[in-house]
Amino acid sequence: MEFSVLWSLSVALLICPLYMGVGVLCEVTCNEERMDMEGGNYTLTKKLEYGSIMIYHCPEGYYPYPALTRLCLKSGTWKPAPRRRPLQQCKMVECPNPLVLESGSVLPVQMQYFVNNKTTYECYSGYSLRGSASRVCQANGKWSGGTPICSRDSGSEDRCADPGIPAGARRSGSSFGIDDKLSYRCDEGLHLLGSKARVCQESGQWTGTEPKCYYKHTYDTALEITEAFGSAIRESLQLAAPIDDTDQEGKKITIDKAGKLNIYIAMDISDSIAEEEFDKARNAVKKLIIKVSSFSVSPNYEIIFFASDVLEVVNIIDFSGDKRKPLEEVLDVLDKFKYDARDNVGTNLNLAFKTILERMAIQKQRNEMLFMEVHHVLIFFTDGAYNMGGSPENTVAKIREAVHMNNKEERDKYLDVYVFGVGSEIFDEDIVPLVTKRNDERHYFKVKNAIELEKTFDEIIDESKIVGLCGLHRNYDSGTADTIRQRYPWMARIDNTHEDGTASKCMGSLVTRRFILTAAHCFKFEDKADKIRVTIGKNQVVKGASRIILHPDYNINGKKNDGIKEFYDYDVALIQLKEDVDISINIRPICIPCTKETSAALRLVGEAITCKQQEQILFKNSLEEVSFISYDKKEQMDQRSDAKLKLQHQLRDNCIGLAATQVEGITPLNLKDVVTDNFLCTGGKQPTRDNVACKGDSGGAVFKDYDEYRTIQVGVISWGTNDLCPGGNSDVKQESSENSRDFHINLFKVVPFLKKYLGNETSDFQPLEFLEN
Numbered sequence: 001m002e003f004s005v006l007w008s009l010s011v012a013l014l015i016c017p018l019y020m021g022v023g024v025l026c027e028v029t030c031n032e033e034r035m036d037m038e039g040g041n042y043t044l045t046k047k048l049e050y051g052s053i054m055i056y057h058c059p060e061g062y063y064p065y066p067a068l069t070r071l072c073l074k075s076g077t078w079k080p081a082p083r084r085r086p087l088q089q090c091k092m093v094e095c096p097n098p099l100v101l102e103s104g105s106v107l108p109v110q111m112q113y114f115v116n117n118k119t120t121y122e123c124y125s126g127y128s129l130r131g132s133a134s135r136v137c138q139a140n141g142k143w144s145g146g147t148p149i150c151s152r153d154s155g156s157e158d159r160c161a162d163p164g165i166p167a168g169a170r171r172s173g174s175s176f177g178i179d180d181k182l183s184y185r186c187d188e189g190l191h192l193l194g195s196k197a198r199v200c201q202e203s204g205q206w207t208g209t210e211p212k213c214y215y216k217h218t219y220d221t222a223l224e225i226t227e228a229f230g231s232a233i234r235e236s237l238q239l240a241a242p243i244d245d246t247d248q249e250g251k252k253i254t255i256d257k258a259g260k261l262n263i264y265i266a267m268d269i270s271d272s273i274a275e276e277e278f279d280k281a282r283n284a285v286k287k288l289i290i291k292v293s294s295f296s297v298s299p300n301y302e303i304i305f306f307a308s309d310v311l312e313v314v315n316i317i318d319f320s321g322d323k324r325k326p327l328e329e330v331l332d333v334l335d336k337f338k339y340d341a342r343d344n345v346g347t348n349l350n351l352a353f354k355t356i357l358e359r360m361a362i363q364k365q366r367n368e369m370l371f372m373e374v375h376h377v378l379i380f381f382t383d384g385a386y387n388m389g390g391s392p393e394n395t396v397a398k399i400r401e402a403v404h405m406n407n408k409e410e411r412d413k414y415l416d417v418y419v420f421g422v423g424s425e426i427f428d429e430d431i432v433p434l435v436t437k438r439n440d441e442r443h444y445f446k447v448k449n450a451i452e453l454e455k456t457f458d459e460i461i462d463e464s465k466i467v468g469l470c471g472l473h474r475n476y477d478s479g480t481a482d483t484i485r486q487r488y489p490w491m492a493r494i495d496n497t498h499e500d501g502t503a504s505k506c507m508g509s510l511v512t513r514r515f516i517l518t519a520a521h522c523f524k525f526e527d528k529a530d531k532i533r534v535t536i537g538k539n540q541v542v543k544g545a546s547r548i549i550l551h552p553d554y555n556i557n558g559k560k561n562d563g564i565k566e567f568y569d570y571d572v573a574l575i576q577l578k579e580d581v582d583i584s585i586n587i588r589p590i591c592i593p594c595t596k597e598t599s600a601a602l603r604l605v606g607e608a609i610t611c612k613q614q615e616q617i618l619f620k621n622s623l624e625e626v627s628f629i630s631y632d633k634k635e636q637m638d639q640r641s642d643a644k645l646k647l648q649h650q651l652r653d654n655c656i657g658l659a660a661t662q663v664e665g666i667t668p669l670n671l672k673d674v675v676t677d678n679f680l681c682t683g684g685k686q687p688t689r690d691n692v693a694c695k696g697d698s699g700g701a702v703f704k705d706y707d708e709y710r711t712i713q714v715g716v717i718s719w720g721t722n723d724l725c726p727g728g729n730s731d732v733k734q735e736s737s738e739n740s741r742d743f744h745i746n747l748f749k750v751v752p753f754l755k756k757y758l759g760n761e762t763s764d765f766q767p768l769e770f771l772e773n
C-alpha cells in the first residue's frame with residue numbers, strides 16, 4: 001500500500017484494471033475542482049489524463065497569473081498546484097520599469113506600468129536624447145520604440161556611444177572606452193534576453209546585442225520577428241544563391257561555386273505544444289520551405305518532430321549526392337505526417353539536437369571537404385521545456401565544435417542556431433544558452449502561438465531585398481493598386497507619340513533592368529526612342545528610352561499582296577532604357593524562356609538543361625493555364641485575366657482555324673501562312689471560356705506562375721479576331737465568345753532575337769544568361 005497516501009487524496013480519481021499475475025496497474029486522473037480562473041478560462045491538452053496540460057487563456061492585454069499552465073502528474077495532482085493565494089486570475093499585462101533612464105526624467109512616475117500607459121522622456125540640460133521620446137506599453141509586454149538614452153552633448157572622449165539601460169534592467173559600468181565592459185541584469189521576475197555583458201570594441205561598436213528584460217508573458221510581435229529573422233535568413237540564402245547576382249549599385253557579385261546550405265528543422269510536438277496548434281506549426285514549416293525554395297536555392301533538409309522520441313520526417317542523408325529529394329516530396333511527407341499526442345508524455349530536447357549532431361557526423365565522415373563548404377542552419381520550435389535526456393547544452397557545444405573545426409573565428413558564420421519559443425509557457429532560461437550569439441543578430445524569438453508563427457513566416461523573407469531573381473513576386477494582393485503592383489512587379493505601360501502626332505498605348509514587361517519587351521506593332525518604323533514614355537509602378541516614369549528594336553522579320557505589310565491587310569508574325573520588340581531601373585518589391589523583371597535565370601526559377605539544376613526541357617515544363621498540358629493583365633478603366637485598376645493556351649494539335653487547329661472565317665483575307669488555304677507556328681492561341685468557349693485581351697493590352701506579357709512565387713513569361717499579346725471591348729479596354733475581364741480568338745507570339749520561337757540583345761555580353765548592362773541549346 002505504498003500509494004495509500006496518494007489514493008487518499010480526495011482530488012484523485014482511480015481507474016485500476018486488474019491484470020492476472022501482473023498486479024495492479026493504476027491510472028490516476030487529475031480533477032477540475034476549484035481550477036477556474038477569474039476573467040478567463042482554460043483548455044486541456046489530454047482531458048484529465050496523466051501528462052495533460054491545462055493552458056490558461058486571458059483576453060488581449062491580460063495574462064494568466066500566477067500559473068500560465070499546469071501539468072497533470074502521474075499522482076493525479078497538478079504541477080504547480082493551485083493555491084488559494086494568490087488566486088489564479090487574469091492580470092493586466094505590465095511593461096518593465098522605465099524609470100532607469102540616466103541623466104533625464106521619465107513621466108509619469110508610477111509603481112507599475114500597464115497596457116496603453118504612455119511615458120515620455122526628457123534629458124537634463126547638457127544631454128541630448130537618442131531613442132524614443134515617448135513610449136507606450138504594448139499588449140505583448142514591451143514598450144514601443146527604442147530605449148531612450150541621454151548622452152552628453154560635448155566633451156566625450158568615449159570610443160563607444162552610451163548604449164543606455166533597457167527598461168527593467170540594471171547596468172554596472174559606466175565608462176565607454178575601448179575594452180570597457182558593461183554588464184546587465186534584470187529586475188526580479190524578468191529574464192534577460194540578448195547579451196548579459198558587452199565590451200566596447202576599437203571599432204566603436206559594442207559586442208553582442210542589446211539586452212532586453214522579458215516577463216514570462218512577454219512576446220515578440222510577428223513584425224519584430226520578421227525583421228530580425230528575415231534579415232538573418234536572407235543573408236544565408238544569398239550566400240547560397242547559385243546564380244550571379246547584381247546588387248543595387250549594379251556591381252556584379254559572382255559566386256564561383258554555389259554555396260551549400262543545410263537546413264535542419266526540429267519541431268517539439270510533445271504536450272508542451274497543444275495538439276490543435278500542431279497543424280499550424282506544420283503549415284508554418286511548409287511556408288518557410290516553399291519560401292526558401294523561391295530563392296533559387298535548393299538546400300538539403302533534415303526535418304524532425306520530437307517528444308520523448310525523435311520522428312524523422314526527412315533525413316538529410318537522403319539528400320547527399322545526386323539523390324536530391326524534390327521539394328514536392330518533402331512537402332508531401334510533411335503533409336502525411338500524423339500527429340498523435342498520446343504517445344508523447346516526455347520531451348527530450350537533447351535527443352533532437354543529438355540526432356542533428358549525428359547527421360552532421362555522417363556527412364563529415366563521408367566527405368569532409370564538402371562538409372567544410374556547407375552552411376548549417378538549425379531552426380528549432382520548442383517551448384524549451386524538457387523532462388528527459390538532460391540539458392542539450394553539451395550537445396549544442398559539440399555541434400559547434402563539429403562545424404568550427406578548431407577555427408571558431410573563421411568558421412562561426414557556417415552555423416546558425418535559431419530557436420522559436422512557441423507555447424503557452426516558454427522556458428527562456430533553458431533556451432537562451434542554445435542559440436547562436438552574434439553581434440546585432442537575433443537568434444531567439446518568442447512567439448505567442450502557432451497562428452502568430454504562421455503569419456510570421458508569411459512575411460518573413462521579404463522579396464524586396466533580393467535582387468537578380470526574375471519573376472519573384474508576392475503571391476497575394478488585397479485589390480489595392482500597391483499590392484497588385486507587388487504581385488506583378490514587371491508590368492510596364494508604354495506611351496508612344498508617333499511622328500504624325502498620333503499616340504498609342506501598349507503594355508510591356510520588364511525583362512532585365514535595362515529592357516522592356518513588348519509588341520512590334522506598337523511602333524511605326526519611323527518612331528523615335530525619345531518619344532516613348534515607359535511607366536512602371538504606379539506613377540514611376542522611367543528615365544527614357546534609347547533604342548527601339550523590332551524583330552527583323554516583323555513586317556506588317558509582308559502579305560499585302562496576298563490580301564492580308566495586317567501580318568503580325570514576329571510581333572515582338574524590345575525597348576532599351578537609358579539606364580537601369582532599381583529593383584525593389586515593386587519593380588522586378590519577369591523570367592523569360594531559355595535563360596539560366598529561368599532554369600533556376602523552375603528549379604532545374606545542372607549544366608545540361610536545354611530550352612526544350614523548359615518548354616516541356618511550361619507547356620506540359622494540351623490546355624495550359626496562362627494569365628495576362630488588363631486595365632480596368634471603371635475601377636482604374638490593373639486586373640489579372642486568365643485564359644488557356646490550346647497547345648495540342650487538334651485543339652490548336654480548332655483554335656486558329658476560326659481566323660479563316662473571321663478575318664478578311666484569311667482562307668483555309670493561307671491560314672497556316674498567316675497564323676504561323678509562332679503564335680499561341682486562346683479564346684472561344686471550349687472547354688471553358690477564356691478572358692479576352694483588349695486593344696490597350698497589346699505587348700503585354702502572357703505569363704505562367706510557377707510554384708507560388710515565381711512568374712515566367714511565355715508569350716506577348718499580339719492580335720485578336722474580335723474586338724469585344726469596344727470602348728478600348730474598358731470592359732475588363734471581357735469573356736470570350738464562340739468566335740473570338742487571341743493570338744500571342746510564342747517566346748520560345750523568338751529566342752535568337754531575345755538572346756542577341758538581352759544576352760549581349762559586351763554591353764554596359766548585365767546580360768541575361770541564355771542556355772546553350
Ligand SMILES: *[C@@H]1O[C@H](CO)[C@@H](O)[C@H](O)[C@H]1NC(C)=O
Nearest residue numbers: 039040041042057058059060
Ligand atoms: C475563453 O476565454 C477566451 C479569452 O478570454 C474567450 O475568447 C473564449 O470565448 C472563452 N471560451 C469559453 C468557452 O468561455
Ligand SMILES: *[C@@H]1O[C@H](CO)[C@@H](O)[C@H](O)[C@H]1NC(C)=O
Nearest residue numbers: 092108113114115116117118
Ligand atoms: C495606466 O493604465 C491603468 C490600467 O489601464 C489605468 O488605470 C491608469 O489610469 C493608467 N495610467 C495612466 C497615467 O494613464
Ligand SMILES: *[C@@H]1O[C@H](CO)[C@@H](O)[C@H](O)[C@H]1NC(C)=O
Nearest residue numbers: 756757760761762763764765
Ligand atoms: C552589344 O553591346 C555593344 C556595346 O554596347 C554594342 O556595341 C553592340 O552593338 C551590342 N550588340 C547588339 C546586338 O546590340
